[in-house]
Amino acid sequence: MSEETNTEEAIEIIINAEEIGKEAGKIVAREIRKLKMQENETAITDVNMRFMSMVWFMIKWTFATIPAFILGSLILLLIATVCPILLTGLMTLLLSGFAG
Numbered sequence: 001m002s003e004e005t006n007t008e009e010a011i012e013i014i015i016n017a018e019e020i021g022k023e024a025g026k027i028v029a030r031e032i033r034k035l036k037m038q039e040n041e042t043a044i045t046d047v048n049m050r051f052m053s054m055v056w057f058m059i060k061w062t063f064a065t066i067p068a069f070i071l072g073s074l075i076l077l078l079i080a081t082v083c084p085i086l087l088t089g090l091m092t093l094l095l096s097g098f099a100g
Helices: 002-040 050-100
Strands: none
Touching: none
16 A cells, blocks of 8 residues: 555656746746847937938838839739639639529
């Protein structure tokens, strides 16, 4: 009996140790993530630029958005063209399967 009790206690201790180890691993991983986030944080407190430099920067920024707008429009046009074609074909297949 005592040998069986010792075995059960040993198994229980091992299971508890595994659970504690898992929790400790989670805590360590969480702390590592916190440290990495602290290393990557940057706070801009002031931008020291002359007014005309800022205006020129904003004009260049505006011109830089034109290609992005054109590309986005082309992607939306492609989606708006392809989706109805695919849906029409799908509906034709479904309806012909029910009719035939």
